[in-house]
Amino acid sequence: MKPRILVTESIPEPGMKLLYDAGEVTLLPEVPDAAALKTLCASGDFDVLLARLGDTVDADLLAVAKVRGVSNYAVGFNNIDVAAATEHGILVGNTPGVLTDATADVAMLLMLGTARRVVEGDNFVRSGQFAGWNPELLIGADVSGQVLGLAGFGRIGRATARRALAFGMDVVFSPRPPAERLVTEEELGEFAGKAAQLPWEEVVTRADFLSIHVPLNNETRHLVDASVLAAMKPSAFLVNTSRGPVVDETALVAALRDGVIAGAGLDVYENEPELARGLAELPNTVLLPHIGSATDPVRGKMAVLAARNAIAIGKGEMPEFAVNPEAFRGAN
Numbered sequence: 001m002k003p004r005i006l007v008t009e010s011i012p013e014p015g016m017k018l019l020y021d022a023g024e025v026t027l028l029p030e031v032p033d034a035a036a037l038k039t040l041c042a043s044g045d046f047d048v049l050l051a052r053l054g055d056t057v058d059a060d061l062l063a064v065a066k067v068r069g070v071s072n073y074a075v076g077f078n079n080i081d082v083a084a085a086t087e088h089g090i091l092v093g094n095t096p097g098v099l100t101d102a103t104a105d106v107a108m109l110l111m112l113g114t115a116r117r118v119v120e121g122d123n124f125v126r127s128g129q130f131a132g133w134n135p136e137l138l139i140g141a142d143v144s145g146q147v148l149g150l151a152g153f154g155r156i157g158r159a160t161a162r163r164a165l166a167f168g169m170d171v172v173f174s175p176r177p178p179a180e181r182l183v184t185e186e187e188l189g190e191f192a193g194k195a196a197q198l199p200w201e202e203v204v205t206r207a208d209f210l211s212i213h214v215p216l217n218n219e220t221r222h223l224v225d226a227s228v229l230a231a232m233k234p235s236a237f238l239v240n241t242s243r244g245p246v247v248d249e250t251a252l253v254a255a256l257r258d259g260v261i262a263g264a265g266l267d268v269y270e271n272e273p274e275l276a277r278g279l280a281e282l283p284n285t286v287l288l289p290h291i292g293s294a295t296d297p298v299r300g301k302m303a304v305l306a307a308r309n310a311i312a313i314g315k316g317e318m319p320e321f322a323v324n325p326e327a328f329r330g331a332n
């Protein structure tokens with residue numbers, strides 16, 4: 001029997017094709033709200049849910065769900081209560097690896113964009129204010145020779161470090177803030193002698209650019225709060241391509257407004273898609289709409305991984321990328 005797959009919103013074509021070839025697909029005409037999603041998952045009509053980051057798969061839903069698993073169309077899975085899923089024997093799949101470089105590109109873009117005031121410059125030209133080269137026009141900050149501080153040293157953190165080194169930056173990192181963990185020389189690999197591990201507090205005070213690469217969980221929620229912002233250099237920039245709630249956005253707005261730090265480049269927001277009051281009015285920000293992975297090839301690869309995970313789960317097999325393999329109970 002073909003697995004019955006519930007899809008809340010269409011994913012790119014290579015993924016949809018796999019789903020239609022292998023499964024019995026229900027693609028909803030509209031993204032369901034929380035109550036509708038819960039009802040659908042509890043109906044017994046589906047073997048697997050293919051979810052987007054915007055779908056909240058919480059303990060309530062999982063307690064009544066009759067699906068074998070949830071395949072998330074994302075590498076992050078903070079929209080899913082994984083502990084509750086595991087408790088109910090529900091597998092969670094994700095799409096790691098394929099979006100590493102694209103997201104690191106956006107982190108680098110946000111460093112360059114904030115330092116070189118790219119949004120202000122673009123607005124200046126478009127609004128007809130550009131009257132020719134001027135020695136004092138839109139003076140920015142350097143990136144080369146500056147210190148990049150990384151919160152997190154996983155796949156995307158490392159890819160960002162690689163780019164920063166190529167731009168002549170010095171790289172310091174804390175692998176899993178706020179906790180301290182010692183990275184061995186072996187784990188450092190290509191970064192041995194090139195990137196220095198420091199305690200989180202020192203990464204914060206040393207950084208000219210502080211870039212966030214930790215997943216969102218109870219430990220990292222508001223990792224960057226008013227006290228961390230106050231400890232940063234007044235000339236420093238904050239970059240976030242990870243998850244919005246890792247930064248206290250209200251505190252960030254105050255820090256940007258009061259000159260506590262120089263600027264911020266954000267691709268993610270605390271209450272996405274809402275912005276904290278005042279953020280959009282600040283000139284010292286570059287604000288992107290969560291497009292870290294948004295290239296055609298990358299989204300295609302994510303779609304293939306999410307579809308393969310969904311099909312495997314639906315057939316009662318272990319998916320290629322399971323966040324909670326311990327929830328696997330085989331075909332039942």
Ligand code: DGY
Nearest residue numbers: 073074075076099293
């Ligand atoms: C993810 O995959 O977690 C990104 O945030 C969206 O691609």
